[in-house]
Amino acid sequence: MTRSPVRIVLDASAIVAFTRGSIDVGEVIAEVADEEGAQIGLPVLCLAEAYRVSAGSDRLDLLVNRPAALILSPDPEDWRPLAVTCDTVGRLDAASAVLIAIDLGCDVLTAQPGLYAGLAGGGPIIPI
Known part of the structure; x- marks a missing residue:
């Protein structure tokens, strides 16, 4: 199995923290x-939430346009795990971030680790 080039997924709170x-x-x-070839995962639902919260910050465009940034979407076939995870964490954007991170074998960078407390082992979370 080859390692995913995505090394970390930023959730909406980490994206907002970057814009600030x-x-x-x-x-x-x-x-x-x-790290050559490494990427930062930016879930599309987290970007939308960060845009809403940060009122379209120019720094959001800076982040999205970085060469190492990769915009990610949940797999449509994962709708049921997304729904179950959303029920656990309480937000669709956070659920998508953690499911994408699990699929890619990496962690979620977050300023809100408590969102993920209901996941087994607290989820693959790195708090900031």
Whole structure:
């Protein structure tokens, strides 16, 4: 099995933190960008939520247009696990982030680790 080029998935809270100038998120992005071929996963539902919360920040465009950024969507066939996970975490964007991370074998960077507390083992979460 080959390792996914996506090293970390940013949930909406991490994306919003980036738009607000978070050094912690910036450092993670820089570390991933320094690794040849590595990418940062940006779930489309998390981007939409971050856009809504941050009123369309220019920094959101900066993040999306980074060479190491990869916009991701949940697999349509995973609608049922998405629904179940959404019931556990309480938000569709957070559910999509964690399911994508699990599918890719990486972690979710989040400023809201409590969202994922109901997942087995707390989920693949890295708090900022």
